[in-house]
Amino acid sequence: xxxxxxxxxxxxxxxxxxxxxxxxxxxxxxxxxxxxxxxxxxxxxxxxxxxxxxxxxxxxxxxxxxxxxxxxxxxxxxxxxxxxxxxxxxxxxxxxxxxxxxxxxxxxxxxxxxxxxxxxxxxxxxxxxxxxxxxxxxxxxxxxxxxxxxxxxxxxxxxxxxxxxxxxxxxxxxxxxxxxxxxxxxxxxxxxxxxxxxxxxxxxxxxxxxxxxxxxxxxxxxxxxxxxxxxxxxxxxxxxxxxxxxxxxxxxxxxxxxxxxxxxxxxx
Amino acid sequence: xxxxxxxxxxxxxxxxxxxxxxxxxxxxxxxxxxxxxxxxxxxxxxxxxxxxxxxxxxxxxxxxxxxxxxxxxxxxxxxxxxxxxxxxxxxxxxxxxxxxxxxxxxxxxxxxxxxxxxxxxxxxxxxxxxxxxxxxxxxxxxxxxxxxxxxxxxxxxxxxxxxxxxxxxxxxxxxxxxxxxxxxxxxxxxxxxxxxxxxxxxxxxxxxxxxxxxxxxxxxxxxxxxxxxxxxxxxxxxxxxxxxxxxxxxxxxxxxxxxxxxxxxxxx
Amino acid sequence: xxxxxxxxxxxxxxxxxxxxxxxxxxxxxxxxxxxxxxxxxxxxxxxxxxxxxxxxxxxxxxxxxxxxxxxxxxxxxxxxxxxxxxxxxxxxxxxxxxxxxxxxxxxxxxxxxxxxxxxxxxxxxxxxxxxxxxxxxxxxxxxxxxxxxxxxxxxxxxxxxxxxxxxxxxxxxxxxxxxxxxxxxxxxxxxxxxxxxxxxxxxxxxxxxxxxxxxxxxxxxxxxxxxxxxxxxxxxxxxxxxxxxxxxxxxxxxxxxxxxxxxxxxxx
Numbered sequence: 001x002x003x004x005x006x007x008x009x010x011x012x013x014x015x016x017x018x019x020x021x022x023x024x025x026x027x028x029x030x031x032x033x034x035x036x037x038x039x040x041x042x043x044x045x046x047x048x049x050x051x052x053x054x055x056x057x058x059x060x061x062x063x064x065x066x067x068x069x070x071x072x073x074x075x076x077x078x079x080x081x082x083x084x085x086x087x088x089x090x091x092x093x094x095x096x097x098x099x100x101x102x103x104x105x106x107x108x109x110x111x112x113x114x115x116x117x118x119x120x121x122x123x124x125x126x127x128x129x130x131x132x133x134x135x136x137x138x139x140x141x142x143x144x145x146x147x148x149x150x151x152x153x154x155x156x157x158x159x160x161x162x163x164x165x166x167x168x169x170x171x172x173x174x175x176x177x178x179x180x181x182x183x184x185x186x187x188x189x190x191x192x193x194x195x196x197x198x199x200x201x202x203x204x205x206x207x208x209x210x211x212x213x214x215x216x217x218x219x220x221x222x223x224x225x226x227x228x229x230x231x232x233x234x235x236x237x238x239x240x241x242x243x244x245x246x247x248x249x250x251x252x253x254x255x256x257x258x259x260x261x262x263x264x265x266x267x268x
Numbered sequence: 269x270x271x272x273x274x275x276x277x278x279x280x281x282x283x284x285x286x287x288x289x290x291x292x293x294x295x296x297x298x299x300x301x302x303x304x305x306x307x308x309x310x311x312x313x314x315x316x317x318x319x320x321x322x323x324x325x326x327x328x329x330x331x332x333x334x335x336x337x338x339x340x341x342x343x344x345x346x347x348x349x350x351x352x353x354x355x356x357x358x359x360x361x362x363x364x365x366x367x368x369x370x371x372x373x374x375x376x377x378x379x380x381x382x383x384x385x386x387x388x389x390x391x392x393x394x395x396x397x398x399x400x401x402x403x404x405x406x407x408x409x410x411x412x413x414x415x416x417x418x419x420x421x422x423x424x425x426x427x428x429x430x431x432x433x434x435x436x437x438x439x440x441x442x443x444x445x446x447x448x449x450x451x452x453x454x455x456x457x458x459x460x461x462x463x464x465x466x467x468x469x470x471x472x473x474x475x476x477x478x479x480x481x482x483x484x485x486x487x488x489x490x491x492x493x494x495x496x497x498x499x500x501x502x503x504x505x506x507x508x509x510x511x512x513x514x515x516x517x518x519x520x521x522x523x524x525x526x527x528x529x530x531x532x533x534x535x536x
Numbered sequence: 537x538x539x540x541x542x543x544x545x546x547x548x549x550x551x552x553x554x555x556x557x558x559x560x561x562x563x564x565x566x567x568x569x570x571x572x573x574x575x576x577x578x579x580x581x582x583x584x585x586x587x588x589x590x591x592x593x594x595x596x597x598x599x600x601x602x603x604x605x606x607x608x609x610x611x612x613x614x615x616x617x618x619x620x621x622x623x624x625x626x627x628x629x630x631x632x633x634x635x636x637x638x639x640x641x642x643x644x645x646x647x648x649x650x651x652x653x654x655x656x657x658x659x660x661x662x663x664x665x666x667x668x669x670x671x672x673x674x675x676x677x678x679x680x681x682x683x684x685x686x687x688x689x690x691x692x693x694x695x696x697x698x699x700x701x702x703x704x705x706x707x708x709x710x711x712x713x714x715x716x717x718x719x720x721x722x723x724x725x726x727x728x729x730x731x732x733x734x735x736x737x738x739x740x741x742x743x744x745x746x747x748x749x750x751x752x753x754x755x756x757x758x759x760x761x762x763x764x765x766x767x768x769x770x771x772x773x774x775x776x777x778x779x780x781x782x783x784x785x786x787x788x789x790x791x792x793x794x795x796x797x798x799x800x801x802x803x804x
Contacts, residue, residue: 029299029315031565031606035731040776045731046635047565050608053641060638070299072318099314102328105321193520195303195313239517240308249775252729297567297583338567340586367582370596373589461788463571463581507785508576 004182004265008221009256011208016042020062020210024203025049025079027069027098030196033244034065037200040251041225043207049075054082062210064091065203066119068109069098076109083117092120092209092218096202100124101131114162120215123167123202133158156181167219169201175223177216184220185264186227188234190243197247201226224263229254231262272450272533276489277524279476284310288330288478292471293317293347295337295366298464301512302333305468308519309493311475317343322350330478332359333471334387336377337366344377351385360388360477360486364470368392369399382430388483391435391470401426424449435487437469443491445484452488453532454495456502458511465515469494492531497522499530540718540801544757545792547744552578556598556746560739561585561615563605563634566732569780570601573736576787577761579743585611590618598746600627601739602655604645605634612645619653628656628745628754632738636660637667650698656751659703659738669694692717703755705737711759713752720756721800722763724770726779733783737762760799765790767798 021044026034031047038045048057051074058064064086066079086093097110110132113119122129133154159166159178168174173184191197201223208222209215232254233246289312294302299315306313316325319342326332332354334347354361365378378400381387390397401422427434428446436442441452459465469491476490477483500522501514557580562570567583574581584593587610594600600622602615622629633646646668649655658665669690695702695714704710709720727733737759744758745751768790769782 027315028296028564029303032300032568032731035565036776036780039729039731046638047563047606048635048639049606050641052609053639056639056641070315070317073320099316102314103316103321103324105318105324193307195300195307239520240304241513241516241520244304244516245513245777245781248777248780252775252777295583296564297571300568338583338585341588367584370582371584371589371592373586373592461575463568463575507788508572509781509784509788512572512784513781 004217004220004224005260005263007212007217008224008263009260011212011218011221012225012256012259014211015207018211019044020207021046021060022063022065022203022206022210023048023058023061023082024065024067025054025075025082026065026067026199027071029069030067030199033196034200034203036248037251038203038207040248041204041207043210049078051078051081054078055085058082058086058091059089061091063206064093065096065206066093066113067096067098067199067202068100068106069199071106071109076112079113080116083113087118092215093117094121094123094202094206094209095119096199097122097124097128097132098199100128107131114164119164120209121165121167121205121219122162123169123205123219125198126168126170129158129166129168130154133161165215165219167205167223169198169223173223173227175216175220180216181267182220183266184223184227186224187230188243190234190237190240191230193240194244220265224265225259228259228262272485272488272492273528273531275480275485276492276531277528279480279486279489280493280524280527282479283475286479287312288475289314289328290331290333290471290474290478291316291326291329291350292333292335293322293343293350294333294335294467295339297337298335298467301464302468302471304516305519306471306475308516309472309475311478317346319346319349322346323353326350326354326359327357329359331474332361333364333474334361334381335364335366335467335470336368336374337467339374339377344380347381348384351381355386360483361385362389362391362470362474362477363387364467365390365392365396365400366467368396375399382432387432388477389433389435389473389487390430391437391473391487393438393466394436397426397434397436398422401429433483433487435473435491437466437491441491441495443484443488448484449535450488451534452491452495454492455498456511458502458505458508459498461508462512488533492533493527496527496530540753540756540760541796541799543748543753544760544799545796547748547754547757548761548792548795550747551743554747555580556743557582557596558599558601558739558742558746559584559594559597559618560601560603561590561611561618562601562603562735563607565605566603566735569732570736570739572784573787574739574743576784577740577743579746585614587614587617590614591621594618594622594627595625597627599742600629601632601742602629602649603632603634603735603738604636604642605735607642607645612648615649616652619649623654628751629653630657630659630738630742630745631655632735633658633660633664633668634735636664643667650700655700656745657701657703657741657755658698659705659741659755661734662704662706665694665702665704666690669697701751701755703741703759705734705759709759709763711752711756716752717803718756719802720759720763722760723766724779726770726773726776727766729776730780756801760801761795764795764798
C-alpha cells in the first residue's frame with residue numbers, strides 16, 4: 001500500500017490552500033454542524049436543494065455530498081438532478097445512505113441515487129452499507145446493527161458489485177474499492193453521542209474527494225483525519241457537548257504533519 | 269404521592285440501558301439540539317417527516333414526539349399520520365404545541381393533533397397550554413404570557429377535558445393528569461435564552477415515556493431530570509452559549525442517584 | 537456624523553428592555569444559531585414560514601428578517617407575502633441575499649423581494665450586494681469575490697438606486713443609505729469560519745431596526761455591536777467551535793457602556 005499517512009497530510013494542505021466549494025444536499029438535523037465541520041477544516045460549504053438551482057450550483061463545486069436523512073421524494077429528486085449533472089461534469093459524488101435498510105423509502109432512495117448517478121464513495125455504518133446489496137439485511141434507523149467485522153467479509157464484493165468505494169465506519173473504519181482494502185483507526189467513544197458526526201465524516205470525505213482524484217485514498221485519508229480530530233477533541237472534553245465543539249477546534253488546529261504522525265492505517 | 273425521586277432514577281437507568289428509539293417530527297430550529305439532548309441522555313433519536321415513511325418509522329419507536337414549530341400543512345399531515353399509527357400501535361405520543369394561541373394555524377394544528385391521535389402528554393408554557401382549551405387565551409409566539417400560578421388553577425380541569433397529561437413549564441413546572449398534580453422545581457435562568465430548551469424538555473419526556481407506562485410519572489420525572497441538568501449546567505456556565513453545551517454534558521454525566529437526591533417535587 | 541457610539545449603547549439597552557419579537561424567514565443551516573444570537577442579545581426570535589401564518593405572525597413582530605439561503609420558490613413566495621404585509625404595516629424589513637450572484641435563482645429572488653416589498657436594509661458581502669445592481673457581477677456561493685474597498689466606490693450610488701440602506705460586511709464593514717456613509721471596524725478572523733455569522737449579523741441588525749427607526753443608524757450600530765462581540769469571543773477562543781459558543785456569551789454579557797467605549801466608526 002502506498003503512503004496513506006503522507007497522502008493524508010497532502011490532502012489536508014490542499015484543502016486549506018484551495019478551499020474547495022463542497023455542495024451539500026443533506027438533512028435538516030446536521031446541516032449546521034456539517035457546514036461548520038467543512039469550514040473548520042478549510043473547505044467552503046454550500047447547501048442548496050432547490051431543483052431550479054442545484055445543477056447550476058454543482059457546476060461551481062469540487063464535489064457533491066448527498067445525504068438522505070430527513071428525506072422526502074422532492075429532496076431525492078433534487079439529489080438525483082444534482083447527481084446527474086455532477087456525473088456529466090465528472091465531479092465526484094459521495095452518498096451517505098442514512099437509515100437505508102430501516103425504511104423502504106430510504107433503501108429505495110439510496111439505491112436510486114446509486115443507479116442514476118456515478119457515486120465515487122458511499123459512507124455509512126455496516127447496517128446501512130449492507131442494505132444496499134443484501135436483501136433483507138434490515139436495519140433500525142441509523143443504528144449499526146452489524147459490527148464492522150461482519151461487514152468486512154462482504155464489503156469488497158459489494159464494492160465490486162456497486163462499482164464504487166465503500167467507507168464503512170464503526171469502532172474501526174473499513175475502506176475498500178473492491179480491489180484495495182484498508183482499516184482506519186481513530187475516533188472517540190463520545191463521537192456516536194453527537195448527532196451528525198457520521199454525516200460530518202461523509203462531508204469530510206467530500207472535501208478530500210475535491211482535492212484527491214483517487215476515491216479510495218480520499219476516503220481513507222479523510223476518515224483518518226476525522227478520526228484523529230475526534231481523538232484530539234475527546235482528550236479535552238467532559239461530555240458530548242464539549243466534544244462537539246472541541247471537534248471543530250481540532251479540525252481547524254491540527255497540522256497536516258501531526259495528523260500524518262498520528263494516523264493508523266492497516267491492511268484489512 | 270409515590271416515590272417520584274426513586275422513579276426518576278429508575279427511568280434514567282432504563283433509558284441508558286435500553287436506548288429507546290424516539291421518533292421526532294419537530295421543527296427546523298431545534299432538530300439538531302433535540303437530537304443531541306436525546307443522545308446525551310442515552311436515547312436514540314430519529315427525525316423523519318415524509319408521509320411515505322413515518323408510519324413505518326414510528327413502528328420501530330418507543331415513543332413519538334410531535335412539535336409544531338415551523339409547521340406547514342404538509343408537516344401537520346405527516347404528524348397526524350404518524351400519530352394515528354402510534355395510537356393504533358399503543359405507542360405513547362407527546363405533543364409540543366409551540367406557539368399555539370399565537371396564530372390561528374398553530375392553534376388549529378395543535379387541536380387537530382389532539383383530536384385525531386391519542387396524546388399521552390402535552391408539554392408547553394402556560395400560554396400555549398391554555399390556548400388548547402380556553403377561547404381567546406391568545407399568545408405571542410412562544411412567550412409565556414401567563415404565569416404558571418395562573419395556569420395551575422385551570423390545568424387540572426383542562427387535563428380532564430383533553431383526557432391527557434399536561435406538563436406546563438415555567439420557573440416552576442406543573443404536571444397533572446387531571447387526578448394527580450405535582451410541581452417540579454429546577455432549571456436555570458439561562459435556560460430560556462437558549463432556543464430549543466423547551467422543545468428539548470418535551471423530547472426528554474418523550475424518552476421517559478418510552479420506558480415508563482405512567483404518563484404522569486414520565487412527565488414529572490423527565491422534567492425533574494432536565495431541570496437538574498439545567499441547574500448543573502448553569503453552575504458552570506458564563507452565558508447562554510456555554511450553558512447550551514454544558515447542558516448536554518450534564519445530561520450525559522449526571523448519575524441516576526445524584527438526580528434522585530437533588531430533584532424537588534411538591535404537591536401542588 | 538452624530539454620536540453612533542452612544543446610539544449603539546442606547547439600542548442595546550432598548551433591545552434588552554423591550555425584547556422585541558423578530559420574525560425570521562431564514563435558511564435551514566442557520567436557523568438555530570440565528571435564534572440563539574437573538575436570544576443572547578435579549579431579543580425574542582420567532583421562525584415561521586408557512587404562507588398561511590406569516591402575515592399573522594409578522595403583525596406581532598418588531599421587524600422582519602428575510603434570508604434566501606437554502607431557498608425554494610415556495611419559501612420566496614412566503615417571504616414576499618410576509619414582506620408585503622410588513623410593508624403595509626410599516627414594519628422594517630432586512631434582506632440577506634445569501635448567494636445572490638452565484639445562481640440565477642438566488643439573484644432573481646433577491647431582486648424580487650427588493651421590488652415587491654419595502655426593504656429597509658440589505659446586509660451581504662460585497663459580491664452579493666453588487667449582484668443586486670450590476671449586471672454580470674457574478675459570484676460563487678457565499679464567498680466574497682470582491683473586497684469591501686471595491687464595493688465602497690459603488691455602494692452609495694447603489695443604495696440610491698435601490699432606495700435602501702446597504703450594510704456590506706467584510707474585514708471592515710461599510711454602511712450607506714445613499715447619503716451618509718460610515719465604516720465599522722470589529723470582528724475576528726475566526727468569524728468567517730463559523731457558518732451563520734453573516735446571517736447572524738443580519739438578524740442583529742433586524743433587532744436593532746426594531747428599536748431604532750433610522751435604518752442607517754440601526755445597521756451601523758448593530759454591526760458595531762456584533763463586531764465587538766466577535767472581538768470579545770475571539771480573545772478567549774481556541775478555534776471556530778469555541779468561538780461560536782463564546783460569541784453567544786459575549787452578546788449576552790457585554791454591557792452597553794463597554795460596547796460604546798470599544799466600537800470604532802469612521803467616515804468612509
